[in-house]
Each structure stands twice: as structure tokens, then as C-alpha cells.
Amino acid sequence: MVHWSAEEKQLIASVWGKVNVEECGAEALARLLIVYPWTQRFFDNFGNLSSPTAIIGNPKVRAHGKKVLTSFGEAIKNLENLKVTYSKLSELHCDKLHVDPENFRLLGDILIIVLAAHFTKDFTPACQATWQKLVGVVAHALAHKYH
Amino acid sequence: MLTAEDKKLIQQVWGKLGGSEEDIGAETLWRMFNAYPPTKTYFPHFDLSQCSDQIRGHGKKVVAALGTAIKNLDNLSQALSELSNLHAYNLRVDPPRFSLQLLSQCLQVALAVRLGKEYTPEVHSAVDKFMSAVAAVLAEKYR
Numbered sequence: 556m557v558h559w560s561a562e563e564k565q566l567i568a569s570v571w572g573k574v575n576v577e578e579c580g581a582e583a584l585a586r587l588l589i590v591y592p593w594t595q596r597f598f599d600n601f602g603n604l605s606s607p608t609a610i611i612g613n614p615k616v617r618a619h620g621k622k623v624l625t626s627f628g629e630a631i632k633n634l635e636n637l638k639v640t641y642s643k644l645s646e647l648h649c650d651k652l653h654v655d656p657e658n659f660r661l662l663g664d665i666l667i668i669v670l671a672a673h674f675t676k677d678f679t680p681a682c683q684a685t686w687q688k689l690v691g692v693v694a695h696a697l698a699h700k701y702h
Numbered sequence: 703m704l705t706a707e708d709k710k711l712i713q714q715v716w717g718k719l720g721g722s723e724e725d726i727g728a729e730t731l732w733r734m735f736n737a738y739p740p741t742k743t744y745f746p747h748f749d750l751s752q753c754s755d756q757i758r759g760h761g762k763k764v765v766a767a768l769g770t771a772i773k774n775l776d777n778l779s780q781a782l783s784e785l786s787n788l789h790a791y792n793l794r795v796d797p798p799r800f801s802l803q804l805l806s807q808c809l810q811v812a813l814a815v816r817l818g819k820e821y822t823p824e825v826h827s828a829v830d831k832f833m834s835a836v837a838a839v840l841a842e843k844y845r
Contacts, residue, residue: 585823586827589823590826668807668814668826671811671814671815671821672815672817672821675815678811680736683811687737
């Protein structure tokens with residue numbers, strides 16, 4: 556069981572409270588597909604992913620990014636119970652989507668860079684440390700049901 | 703592989719730092735020690751408190767090395783050869799392909815914090831590729 560201090564919970568809540576889930580999700584997913592182009596392998600039916608501009612403007616990317624980050628919000632609401640919360644999602648990613656869990660780590664790191672660019676100075680080292688821990692724990696929970 | 707466009711973007715980004723390289727170096731290391739405590743195991747001889755002279759000094763060294771790399775993007779292997787030897791035979795930091803990811807992440811956060819929207823997906827991609835290339839060179843002689 557992962558322990559979260561009061562300070563960590565505060566740092567998570569204060570950042571999350573100011574995040575526009577739709578914009579941030581879209582940006583994070585777009586950057587994943589741009590910075591790590593091999594991740595496009597999971598999105599064959601998304602249409603035009605031929606350039607950064609195409610990816611950023613792609614409506615399916617935006618919609619899926621929003622979905623992913625909305626789910627991340629669920630994780631934040633259930634920090635004490637993540638493995639259970641993500642149990643079905645983990646099975647889905649393994650059995651149906653066949654996603655290598657390494658990709659969860661990549662997306663987590665990208666999300667952090669998006670937050671840093673958005674919040675600039677307010678994304679303090681303490682903030683980053685807490686959020687790196689959070690994305691790590693979320694990635695771990697998502698990988699938990701893999702077999 | 704670093705494209706011509708990547709190289710241009712990297713040089714541009716570095717140009718925008720105008721003199722704050724030392725601050726960025728110190729901040730990068732401080733973020734890394736906070737976010738990834740095991741990285742501190744390589745610095746038992748350091749004062750690891752915030753803004754310590756040693757962190758500033760080492761941050762400056764790291765950023766200077768990256769600056770050298772950026773001036774020699776067409777010839778990274780040769781430009782970083784000494785540093786590659788140092789990491790392989792002396793420092794023996796957990797092979798750079800793993801550890802440099804942590805340094806790279808924290809450097810990119812430090813850059814994103816300073817550049818905000820200017821840290822575009824294209825710039826992000828170029829810097830990430832650059833740091834991977836540096837890590838590969840530093841790991842070349844490990845075994």
C-alpha cells in the first residue's frame with residue numbers, strides 16, 4: 556500500500572484543481588505520439604498522424620486524451636485503493652489493447668512536462684517529486700493485472 | 703536520429719537560456735534528487751541541501767558538458783569521448799540509458815518551467831532525442 560503524506564495529497568489536489576482535463580489530456584497524448592512516434596502503433600484507426608500539426612489537431616487524439624486524463628482523475632480520487640480501481644482497466648490494456656506497460660511510464664513523464672510548461676514556476680521541485688510518485692503508482696496499478 | 707530541424711531547435715532552445723545555465727543545472731539536479739532519491743547514492747560526499755555550493759558547481763559542470771555536446775551535434779561520440787570514459791571506468795553510474803532518463807526528465811521540466819508554451823511538442827521531441835543520443839554515447843564503453 557502506498558503511503559501519501561498530507562503534504563503530497565495537498566500538492567496533488569492543488570495542481571489537479573487547476574487542470575483543464577480536456578486540454579491537458581489532449582496535449583499529453585499528442586506529445587506522446589509526437590515525441591515517441593512508435594506509440595502510434597496503438598492508434599491505427601485515428602486517421603492523420605503524419606505530422607505534429609496533424610496530431611495536435613486530430614479530433615480523435617483530443618477525445619482520447621480527454622478520456623485518458625479523466626480516468627487519471629479517478630485514480631486521484633482513489634489513491635488509497637488504486638489497484639482495485641484500475642483492475643478492469645489493467646485487464647483491458649493487457650488482454651484487449653496489448654499495450655506494453657512501459658508506455659504508461661512514458662505517458663506519465665510527458666504529463667509531468669505538460670504540467671511544468673503550464674504551471675511554470677508553481678510546478679516546484681516538491682510538486683514534481685509528488686507527481687512523479689503519482690504517475691509511477693498509476694502506471695504500476697495499470698500494469699498490475701498483466702499476465 | 704537527430705534531423706537538421708531537431709538540431710536547429712536544440713540550438714535555439716539553448717540560445718534562449720542566455721546565461722541562466724548555472725541555475726538550470728542546479729535546479730535540474732535538485733529536482734532529480736527530490737523526485738528520484740536513489741540518485742543521491744552517487745553523491746555521498748556532497749552537501750545535498752538546496753542551493754549547496756556542490757550542487758551548483760556540479761550542475762554547472764553538467765550543463766557545460768551539454769553545451770559542448772550541442773556545439774558538436776554532428777560528432778557527439780568524439781565530443782563526449784572523455785566523459786564517456788569517465789562514466790564507464792570511473793563513475794560507473796547505472797548505465798546512462800537508465801539514469802540519464804531521470805536527468806533528462808528533470809532537465810526538461812526545468813526547461814519547460816522557464817519556457818512555458820515555448821517548450822512546444824517539436825522542441826520537446828528534439829530535446830528528448832538529444833538527451834537519448836547523449837546517453838547512448840556515455841554508455842558506449844560500459845562493456
